[in-house]
Amino acid sequence: MELLVVISVIGILSGLLLPALNAARTRAHSISCMGNAKQIGQAYFSYVSDWGMTPPVSKSGVRWIDCLEPYLAEKSERSSGNVFVCHADRRPEDKKVVYGTSDVNKLSYGINQCYPSNRDSATPILWNGIGANQIRNPSGFITIADAGSYYIGTTVAAPFFGTLNGEPYVDGGYCKYLSFRHGGRTRDFNAGFADGHAATMKFDTTPDRYWDYRSVGYGF
8 A cells, every 4th residue: 555655656746747857858958059059149240250241051062051160169960069959959860961961060050041121133142141231230130040951031921830840930931941949839949140149039029120131121
């Protein structure tokens, strides 16, 4: 009888503790991810300060991750402190790469290449890199964020939502590939900004101008 009572008590305590432990683990993952976003954001800021322009998303075989690696002390897949990987990223390993099956750099973050609103063919795009002086509000311009791809944004259309490789994310529009791995229901994501700071954002309350280097927004 005493053994049954002890087992029952252990079962009750486990039921009470497990949700708290899961919540603590989720919180720890989010904090770790925030640290990654801050380091990558500061590397972005340093690159822009040194070169006077933003890193290209991909140009002549050089990717933004290649441009920022010299500014990051912990960057190797073999390092326990890989700043390109978020512990909350549960996608299959073959999906956590910049691109290509031979790439050894695992990646949980995408660079902002969202097209500026109302753009025409003469408007500079982030894919190729833009001059630093074209970013009107560095503290209000998102440079990198949680993503299911190595870049964020495909068109100037309004976003809609779906699931990619098991993660809730933006399925189309100016923020396509933005991932909500830290809060699918509340659409939370971690982001680094052009001035080097990082923050946890809620998509529904994030001004769309934060994705437009001209700080204009899309006006949907």
